[in-house]
Amino acid sequence: MFCDPKCYNSSPLDEDEQSATSWFSPVGSMLAIIFSSVLLVATVGAQKPGTLTLAVFPPSWGAQESFAAASAAQVDTVGFGPADWLLVVHSHDPDFGPRLREEGAVLLLNNSVARFCRRPVG
Amino acid sequence: MQNGTLNELRSAMSVPILVYYWTCCIAVLVSGLLLSVPIFIVTIALIVIGSWATHSVRTRPGRLQTRLTLTVAINATWMFGLYVASHVYGGAFMLEVHMFYFINTAIILAFACWKSVVLTTVAALLHHLVLSTIQPSFVWPGGSFPWIHFANHSFLGVLNCIGACLIAASLKSVVSRSEKIAAEMRDISVNEPLTNLLNRRGFFAQLDDFFASKATSGQLAIMAIDLDGFKQINDTAGHAVGDTLLQLVARQLLDRAPQDAIIARMGGDEFVLAIPDWDKSDVRHLAEPFLEWTRQPCVIDGREVRFGASIGVAIGSSEATQIDALLVDADIALYAAKTRGKNCVAFFDAEMRDRTLSTKALEDDVLRGLEAGEFVPFYQTQHDSISGRLVGLEALARWNHPSRGTLEPSEFLSAVQDIGRMAQLDNLMLHTACRDVRHLEALGHDVHELSVNVSFSRLHDPNLKAEIDDLPRMHARLMFEIVETVILDDMSTEQNMMLDAMREQGIGITIDDFGTGHASIIALTQILPDKLKIDQKMVTPAMNVDMHESMLRSILKMVGEMNIKTVAEGVEHEDEAKLLADMGVDQLQGFLFSRPMPLDDLIDHLSRAEPPGQILQVSGTA
Numbered sequence: 001m002f003c004d005p006k007c008y009n010s011s012p013l014d015e016d017e018q019s020a021t022s023w024f025s026p027v028g029s030m031l032a033i034i035f036s037s038v039l040l041v042a043t044v045g046a047q048k049p050g051t052l053t054l055a056v057f058p059p060s061w062g063a064q065e066s067f068a069a070a071s072a073a074q075v076d077t078v079g080f081g082p083a084d085w086l087l088v089v090h091s092h093d094p095d096f097g098p099r100l101r102e103e104g105a106v107l108l109l110n111n112s113v114a115r116f117c118r119r120p121v122g
Numbered sequence: 123m124q125n126g127t128l129n130e131l132r133s134a135m136s137v138p139i140l141v142y143y144w145t146c147c148i149a150v151l152v153s154g155l156l157l158s159v160p161i162f163i164v165t166i167a168l169i170v171i172g173s174w175a176t177h178s179v180r181t182r183p184g185r186l187q188t189r190l191t192l193t194v195a196i197n198a199t200w201m202f203g204l205y206v207a208s209h210v211y212g213g214a215f216m217l218e219v220h221m222f223y224f225i226n227t228a229i230i231l232a233f234a235c236w237k238s239v240v241l242t243t244v245a246a247l248l249h250h251l252v253l254s255t256i257q258p259s260f261v262w263p264g265g266s267f268p269w270i271h272f273a274n275h276s277f278l279g280v281l282n283c284i285g286a287c288l289i290a291a292s293l294k295s296v297v298s299r300s301e302k303i304a305a306e307m308r309d310i311s312v313n314e315p316l317t318n319l320l321n322r323r324g325f326f327a328q329l330d331d332f333f334a335s336k337a338t339s340g341q342l343a344i345m346a347i348d349l350d351g352f353k354q355i356n357d358t359a360g361h362a363v364g365d366t367l368l369q370l371v372a373r374q375l376l377d378r379a380p381q382d383a384i385i386a387r388m389g390g391d392e393f394v395l396a397i398p399d400w401d402k403s404d405v406r407h408l409a410e411p412f413l414e415w416t417r418q419p420c421v422i423d424g425r426e427v428r429f430g431a432s433i434g435v436a437i438g439s440s441e442a443t444q445i446d447a448l449l450v451d452a453d454i455a456l457y458a459a460k461t462r463g464k465n466c467v468a469f470f471d472a473e474m475r476d477r478t479l480s481t482k483a484l485e486d487d488v489l490r491g492l493e494a495g496e497f498v499p500f501y502q503t504q505h506d507s508i509s510g511r512l513v514g515l516e517a518l519a520r521w522n523h524p525s526r527g528t529l530e531p532s533e534f535l536s537a538v539q540d541i542g543r544m545a546q547l548d549n550l551m552l553h554t555a556c557r558d559v560r561h562l563e564a565l566g567h568d569v570h571e572l573s574v575n576v577s578f579s580r581l582h583d584p585n586l587k588a589e590i591d592d593l594p595r596m597h598a599r600l601m602f603e604i605v606e607t608v609i610l611d612d613m614s615t616e617q618n619m620m621l622d623a624m625r626e627q628g629i630g631i632t633i634d635d636f637g638t639g640h641a642s643i644i645a646l647t648q649i650l651p652d653k654l655k656i657d658q659k660m661v662t663p664a665m666n667v668d669m670h671e672s673m674l675r676s677i678l679k680m681v682g683e684m685n686i687k688t689v690a691e692g693v694e695h696e697d698e699a700k701l702l703a704d705m706g707v708d709q710l711q712g713f714l715f716s717r718p719m720p721l722d723d724l725i726d727h728l729s730r731a732e733p734p735g736q737i738l739q740v741s742g743t744a
């Protein structure tokens with residue numbers, strides 16, 4: 001065979017280097033990991049009595065439903081988060097965390113996140 | 123394949139990096155368990171990421187996506203490690219966990235991939251940005267001056283990233299450069315520079331690749347091509363013209379052969395093509411126009427060059443085990459094309475193989491016979507046509523074959539020539555015959571002349587004169603018989619000088635088989651032999667046909683006037699002997715007097731012979 005240089009140049013690995021699709025899943029995973037790890041860190045100290053806590057309810061819930069759930073859990077609602085299903089709550093009761101979960105809170109985030117997300121009620 | 127070494131390096135590094143990942147995972151999870159940190163989500167996340175990375179390493183090692191996946195996985199360990207650390211002393215050791223970012227960068231460098239380094243840095247900065255925004259107390263001890271800390275982190279991180287990228291790019295460059303050099307070396311080792319076709323090594327390497335990649339075994343056609351008259355072009359027009367011709371032929375083959383053909387120049391003017399899934403008809407469609415092209419004269423550097431090509435083709439199963447046999451078959455077919463008159467294509471068949479095998483077996487047998495001393499001279503007497511007395515002996519080569527009996531030259535001479543052992547056989551006959559004649563002379567027999575056949579090619583041999591000097595001394599005159607079937611008209615000055623040198627050593631020259639070959643009257647005047655041997659093919663018809671008799675008489679009269687003696691071969695009857703003597707032939711040789719016989723029989727024969735003056739009668743070994 002007439003051996004032109006391309007015999008030694010073409011390689012699926014080289015094509016892979018040029019492909020943008022190679023980035024999609026790693027970058028997506030990286031963003032997911034950053035988000036979830038930060039979220040996990042933000043759960044630390046979330047149920048400390050006397051501090052603000054961000055209660056995360058199912059995103060399908062409206063403000064009324066979230067507010068009702070917080071009231072049922074016997075906690076004070078200090079404000080809303082960026083969305084209606086995020087409530088900033090406060091309680092001196094050490095068991096308020098489990099009660100909020102029983103009423104439907106998916107996640108409880110700590111004081112720092114709660115202060116960061118807080119917007120005044122009405 | 124470019125970047126092969128780099129990819130090998132990256133593939134190899136994937137495994138230890140994967141091991142590092144799982145080790146970090148175990149450390150994070152064990153720490154979580156020991157510190158009573160809820161780690162269910164972390165465990166699931168790390169197992170999912172780790173499984174994905176492991177799968178990538180196993181299925182697509184070295185790929186960019188695999189490298190990036192591993193980069194993500196390793197960064198996940200310290201990100202989730204932060205979560206575990208955040209439970210310890212209110213997150214007092216989170217900064218120490220951050221330091222793993224630098225360790226990870228160093229590990230990622232092993233990929234020699236700046237993209238992985240960038241991903242690591244961007245991930246770390248993004249993580250810092252988010253975490254320091256919502257939870258600055260975990261990132262900056264004391265929680266003061268967060269943006270100064272963040273700027274500091276960013277600056278150092280970017281600096282680290284730039285440095286790491288430079289190191290990664292340098293590593294890649296070094297590996298790529300060394301690989302490029304290796305590729306060039308490989309290119310040189312598999313290609314021949316003149317035509318840029320594959321060489322022998324490249325041909326077989328390419329065939330190996332072909333066999334390795336081939337799923338099914340179809341047919342494979344092998345075409346062995348040899349240029350006719352190429353040596354003459356090199357000798358007369360120069361090597362530069364010959365080289366250009368080879369390049370032209372290579373270009374023609376490349377243009378005419380299919381894309382998947384493997385084309386190689388095996389050396390000299392030999393080309394070989396291996397073409398998958400081609401049958402006879404396909405080969406003819408390539409070979410015949412190519413041969414037609416070779417028949418047209420080429421003009422190279424202003425010189426008109428004429429040449430031809432012979433093509434041998436073998437078609438068989440395209441299995442690796444068959445390739446050697448196919449190449450041999452193609453060579454056999456090429457030989458057949460050459461013997462059929464060149465400039466043609468010959469397809470291999472079983473008969474060709476049998477013929478070649480038997481020729482090869484004969485050649486091997488000849489070599490063995492030469493080593494075993496099975497070749498011996500037989501002697502046939504030559505007699506004066508008038509008196510009948512012994513005037514000479516002709517030494518004739520015979521092969522005392524251990525299983526086939528005594529073989530005549532017609533059965534082995536071409537094999538001896540083909541294996542290039544004519545000089546050895548000539549020498550053997552010369553030495554043995556001279557030694558035998560010395561022995562005869564010691565017994566009191568006067569032999570007068572000893573004629574020995576010498577192949578025409580020996581006249582080129584510069585060693586011939588020295589070999590003649592080494593011959594045993596004898597009283598009889600040594601006569602060299604040169605067969606007239608060669609073109610004596612074309613004798614070179616060197617050959618004529620060699621004949622003169624032999625004459626100076628007292629050796630006589632006889633032209634053998636006169637009347638059957640190519641010698642012209644002019645050649646006779648140039649060579650001026652001492653004797654002419656008139657072939658039996660001229661003698662026998664002269665006994666019965668007037669015209670032949672007249673022609674023979676004319677020849678005898680002409681050579682007589684040139685003082686050249688004549689010997690008639692194949693004299694079998696007394697009336698032939700008498701007629702030839704009457705016509706003026708000087709000497710006679712044939713079954714009428716004796717058959718060729720070994721030395722012992724010759725001694726008996728000479729001892730029983732009538733006294734000089736009587737014709738010696740038939741006896742000896744057939």
